[in-house]
Amino acid sequence: MPNVIVPNPESYFRQFVPSQQGVLKTIEKEAAQEFIPIIGPVVGTLLNILAITSGAKRILEIGTAIGYSGIFFAEACKITDGKLTTIEMNPAHADRAADNFKKSGLSDFTEVLNGDARDILNGMAESFDMVFLDIDKVTYIDLLEPCHKILKNNGLMITDNVAFKESDEFNQALKAHTGFRSVPLYAFLPDHSPEYDGLSFALKRES
Numbered sequence: 001m002p003n004v005i006v007p008n009p010e011s012y013f014r015q016f017v018p019s020q021q022g023v024l025k026t027i028e029k030e031a032a033q034e035f036i037p038i039i040g041p042v043v044g045t046l047l048n049i050l051a052i053t054s055g056a057k058r059i060l061e062i063g064t065a066i067g068y069s070g071i072f073f074a075e076a077c078k079i080t081d082g083k084l085t086t087i088e089m090n091p092a093h094a095d096r097a098a099d100n101f102k103k104s105g106l107s108d109f110t111e112v113l114n115g116d117a118r119d120i121l122n123g124m125a126e127s128f129d130m131v132f133l134d135i136d137k138v139t140y141i142d143l144l145e146p147c148h149k150i151l152k153n154n155g156l157m158i159t160d161n162v163a164f165k166e167s168d169e170f171n172q173a174l175k176a177h178t179g180f181r182s183v184p185l186y187a188f189l190p191d192h193s194p195e196y197d198g199l200s201f202a203l204k205r206e207s
């Protein structure tokens, strides 16, 4: 019997979108009203699962906005006994993220750094198990080498919005990078901004 895809896969898969409560639900509403792009509950849950199953203790997020994706990572850190460091250039967003982490009871698992990630990464001595890159796409290319440097061997870099045209230079450089083994995934991502987009997963090779 041939494999048959369900009719209307978009509406079919919407029934499986995990619904959120509390602070995450409030952020979803605020993000929609204020046009703040967020990863949404499907990608959020995926990142939370990856962080927990890989036992990531030190997680770096680049592009906090108001803390939506950060809450998924920080919840994972509660389980792995880890900590999320998250970088945001916009001071008002950084303050709101810190407030949202506090309201979620996650302050002990989070550190919000306000500034341009390009400057902050230059001076960073620490190394990380997982890096999540989610800022302006034209800037991704500037952060490829710094992210490679701060990742531990076998650490994972996850990059959002790699289906954006502006991500092409980054995607090509990542493919050619001998220090990473990587794969992009293009998918229907309900409630992600936007819903058809790509994420890439890059493992830092042992050096």
Ligand SMILES: C[S@@+](CC[C@H](N)C(=O)[O-])C[C@H]1O[C@@H](n2cnc3c(N)ncnc32)[C@H](O)[C@@H]1O
Pocket (backbone or CB within 6 Å): 037, 038, 039, 040, 062, 063, 064, 065, 066, 067, 068, 069, 070, 087, 088, 089, 090, 093, 115, 116, 117, 118, 134, 135, 136, 139
């Ligand atoms: C797509 S939003 C992040 C969404 C967030 N990860 C989420 O899903 O909840 C991108 C954020 O990156 C910030 N940003 C852009 N360029 C940056 C840079 N060079 N350094 C730090 N933050 C930056 C923007 O201010 C914006 O809040």
